[in-house]
Amino acid sequence: MASQTEENYLKSLFNLANEAGEVNISELAQQMQVSMPTVNSMVKTLQKNGWLIYEKYKPVILTQEGKKEAALVIRKHRLTEMFLVNKMGFGWEEVHEIAEQIEHIHAPKFFERMDEMMGHPTVDPHGSPIPDKLGRIQEVNYLTLSQCKTGQLVVLAALTNSSTEFLEFLNSRELNLGKELKIQSKESYDQSMVVSFKDHASETLSEKVCDRLLVRVIG
Amino acid sequence: MASQTEENYLKSLFNLANEAGEVNISELAQQMQVSMPTVNSMVKTLQKNGWLIYEKYKPVILTQEGKKEAALVIRKHRLTEMFLVNKMGFGWEEVHEIAEQIEHIHAPKFFERMDEMMGHPTVDPHGSPIPDKLGRIQEVNYLTLSQCKTGQLVVLAALTNSSTEFLEFLNSRELNLGKELKIQSKESYDQSMVVSFKDHASETLSEKVCDRLLVRVIG
DNA sequence: GTATATTGTTAGAACTATCTAACAAAATTG
DNA sequence: CAATTTTGTTAGATAGTTCTAACAATATAC
Ligand SMILES: [Mn+2]
Ligand SMILES: [Mn+2]
Ligand SMILES: [Mn+2]
Ligand SMILES: [Mn+2]
Numbered sequence: 001m002a003s004q005t006e007e008n009y010l011k012s013l014f015n016l017a018n019e020a021g022e023v024n025i026s027e028l029a030q031q032m033q034v035s036m037p038t039v040n041s042m043v044k045t046l047q048k049n050g051w052l053i054y055e056k057y058k059p060v061i062l063t064q065e066g067k068k069e070a071a072l073v074i075r076k077h078r079l080t081e082m083f084l085v086n087k088m089g090f091g092w093e094e095v096h097e098i099a100e101q102i103e104h105i106h107a108p109k110f111f112e113r114m115d116e117m118m119g120h121p122t123v124d125p126h127g128s129p130i131p132d133k134l135g136r137i138q139e140v141n142y143l144t145l146s147q148c149k150t151g152q153l154v155v156l157a158a159l160t161n162s163s164t165e166f167l168e169f170l171n172s173r174e175l176n177l178g179k180e181l182k183i184q185s186k187e188s189y190d191q192s193m194v195v196s197f198k199d200h201a202s203e204t205l206s207e208k209v210c211d212r213l214l215v216r217v218i219g
Numbered sequence: 220m221a222s223q224t225e226e227n228y229l230k231s232l233f234n235l236a237n238e239a240g241e242v243n244i245s246e247l248a249q250q251m252q253v254s255m256p257t258v259n260s261m262v263k264t265l266q267k268n269g270w271l272i273y274e275k276y277k278p279v280i281l282t283q284e285g286k287k288e289a290a291l292v293i294r295k296h297r298l299t300e301m302f303l304v305n306k307m308g309f310g311w312e313e314v315h316e317i318a319e320q321i322e323h324i325h326a327p328k329f330f331e332r333m334d335e336m337m338g339h340p341t342v343d344p345h346g347s348p349i350p351d352k353l354g355r356i357q358e359v360n361y362l363t364l365s366q367c368k369t370g371q372l373v374v375l376a377a378l379t380n381s382s383t384e385f386l387e388f389l390n391s392r393e394l395n396l397g398k399e400l401k402i403q404s405k406e407s408y409d410q411s412m413v414v415s416f417k418d419h420a421s422e423t424l425s426e427k428v429c430d431r432l433l434v435r436v437i438g
Numbered sequence: 439g440t441a442t443a444t445t446g447t448t449a450g451a452a453c454t455a456t457c458t459a460a461c462a463a464a465a466t467t468g
Numbered sequence: 469c470a471a472t473t474t475t476g477t478t479a480g481a482t483a484g485t486t487c488t489a490a491c492a493a494t495a496t497a498c
Contacts, residue, residue, distance in 0.1 A: 005485065026445055038486055040447060045484080057446065057493065087306075088332050098326045107317045113307050224455065245475055257456055259477060264454085276463065276476065444495070452487075458480090465474070 002051070004104045007073045008032065009042055010051060011103075013062050014070035022059035071135035076111050077103040078124035078131075083114040085125040092125040092176075093167035126167075127158025127177050127214060142214035145181070146191060146207060152183050153219035161212045173203055181215070221270070223323045226292045227251065228261055229270060230322075232281050233289035241278035290354035295330050296322040297343035297350075302333040304344040311344040311395075312386035345386075346377025346396050346433065361433035364400070365410065365426060371402050372438035380431045392422055400434070 002010060012031045016023045029039045047054040051066035062070065080099040084090040090098075105111075115121075122138065123129055131137045142157050156179045159166070170176065175197075184194040184202060191207035205213075221229060231250045235242045248258045266273040270285035281289065299318040303309040309317075324330075334340075341357065342348055350356045361376050375398045378385070389395065394416075403413040403421060410426035424432075 003484080024445080025447095034485090035487065036446065037448080037488080042485075084329075088329075088336065090328075090332070094328070098324070098329050101324045101326065102321070105317070105320045107320065109309075109313070110303075110307075110317050113309070117307065222454080243475080244477095253455090254457065255476060256458080256478080261455075440498090442495100442497075445493080447490100447492070449490080450488090452485100454484085454486105455482100456484105457482075460477100460479085462477070463475080465472100467472075468470095 001106070002049070002069055002073075005042075006046060006049070006051070007069075007104055009046060010062070010066055010070040011073050011077075013046075013052065013060065014067060014074065017062065021061045023061070024059045028060075068135035071131040071137060072133075073103050074137075075131040075133070075135070076105070078128060079111050079114050079118075079121070081124045081126070082118055082121050082130070086118055086121075087114075091167075091171070092162075093164050093171065095125060096162065096164070123158070125177075126162040128162075142216060144211050145183075145193065145195075145205070145213040145215050146210040148183055148215065148217060150183050150185055152217050154181050154183065154215035154217050155179070156181060156213055157216050158214040159212055160214060166212060169209070174199065175213075180218070220325070221268070221288055224261075225265060225268070225270070226288075226323055228265060229281070229285060229289040230292050230296075232271065232279065233286060233293065236281065240280045242280070243278045247279075287354035290350040290356060291352075292322050294350040294352070294354070295324070297347060298330050298333050298337075298340070300343045300345070301337055301340050301349070305337055305340075306333075310386075310390070311381075312383050312390065314344060315381065315383070342377070344396075345381040347381075361435060363430050364402075364412065364414075364424070364432040364434050365429040367402055367434065367436060369402050369404050371436050373400050373402065373434035373436050374398070375400060375432060376435050377433040378431055379433060385431060388428070393418065394432075399437070 009028070009032060012028060013023050016027050016031060025036055025039050025043065028043075029036045032039065043052065043054045043060050046052045046060075046066070050063060051069060052063055053061045077099045080102045081092075081095040084095040084098060085092055121130060129138050129140060140157075143154075144160065145154065148154055156175060156177055158177070179197050181195040181197045184196055186193045191210065193205050193210050194202050195205060196202055228247070228251060231247060232242050235246050235250060244255055244258050244262065247262075248255045251258065262271065262273045262279050265271045265285070266279075269282060270288060271282055272280045296318045299321045300311075300314040303314040303317060304311055340349060348357050348359060359377075362373075363379065364373065367373055375394060375396055377396070378389075398416050400414040400416045403415055405412045410429065412424050412429050413421050414424060415421055
């Protein structure tokens with residue numbers, strides 16, 4: 001059984017993996033907020049325990065076991081976030097830190113019960129997919145708002161960043177998942193966009209914001 | 220902030236303390252399922268961190284800080300157990316192990332929200348009192364069923380032991396908290412008692428069981 | 439293609455939480 | 469009260485997770 005620390009490394013590895021499944025030591029060190037020697041010694045441990053493949057001076061790659069373990073921790077994290085929002089009345093900006101801890105609880109029934117109570121949700125409060133019990137993730141490919149064109153009608157479906165500050169920014173504009181946005185115009189100088197939606201006749205969103213909003217085009 | 224390990228020691232210390240607040244190293248070692256040298260070194264750490272008073276060859280005593288910290292962990296444990304039973308549909312025999320982990324979550328809002336959702340319960344699913352936010356415990360003094368007399372009508376209010384096996388035994392007899400029991404007779408040879416209650420005209424309970432049932436006399 | 443910058447590794451140390459073996463103090467017992 | 473048992477301590481070790489300093493390999497830039 002992976003320790004709490006190992007579980008956190010596995011999650012980071014899973015999220016940082018490129019198309020080839022590779023992760024560099026330096027990236028991992030930055031993500032985990034530890035030094036490179038710490039990562040170096042931890043990847044040796046993770047390899048010893050069968051979670052990844054490590055060869056000196058090469059990027060590391062999660063094994064199938066490692067990927068599954070990571071996905072199952074991510075499942076617990078996202079189920080927890082959804083439970084906190086849907087069943088306990090927390091805001092989507094409050095749940096990540098709590099889920100970061102609860103994801104390490106070893107009690108399958110606890111998470112199965114959450115899942116049942118919510119009717120088996122497929123995404124978390126930030127629109128990220130919840131892996132199934134076997135660790136499989138249903139990939140969905142949304143567009144960023146930046147990629148959309150003037151005149152299109154889109155639904156806000158997910159986020160590429162879920163920092164508290166960004167979520168609070170979205171709260172302040174009443175931008176939540178499921179909201180339908182009409183793209184009024186796009187400023188070619190700075191790539192900012194003007195959108196309209198319920199009770200917001202014209203809201204200007206910077207490029208930075210548009211890059212972080214994932215949408216489905218519906219018209 | 221106390222580590223997870225320290226929190227578990229504090230809880231044990233709190234529960235083992237005698238009238239004078241003292242706990243022996245050997246008791247603590249047994250309770251924590253570790254060796255005496257381990258306890259010896261841990262009490263030095265706990266002392267260093269201000270949670271208890273330790274002098275060589277003397278029993279240890281929690282400081283006020285230590286007592287409060289312990290009570291607050293116990294609060295989280297018992298709120299969690301109550302939440303699991305009342306809001307998530309778990310049986311009272313399933314919740315202790317899960318609560319043993321969740322009690323270490325550092326997220327005051329999470330437990331406050333549980334507390335609110337349940338309307339500020341004062342006891343856990345096994346009838347043990349839930350300390351308040353300041354770590355104060357409202358002491359209630361029940362009688363054990365053994366101490367009661369033939370003919371008395373009592374309400375099952377709490378347990379002196381909440382092991383899974385005992386809880387499953389109680390489940391098998393439909394003995395749950397709040398149940399009214401009429402004491403039909405007591406066998407002076409083995410101190411067993413015959414009681415009657417809803418759908419159970421005459422159920423015989425051994426001395427061991429009677430010692431573990433805490434009741435309020437209502438008639 | 440050499441110099442420089444970046445990335446990765448090793449060595450050595452610290453701190454937490456645990457163990458066993460050996461010894462010492464305190465309590466119990468006859 | 470002396471012998472024995474129980475309780476508690478010390479010493480020394482291990483495993484996990486982290487650090488800094490020093491060095492080595494690889495990648496980038498000129
Ligand atoms: Mn999250
Ligand atoms: Mn975590
Ligand atoms: Mn419990
Ligand atoms: Mn615990």
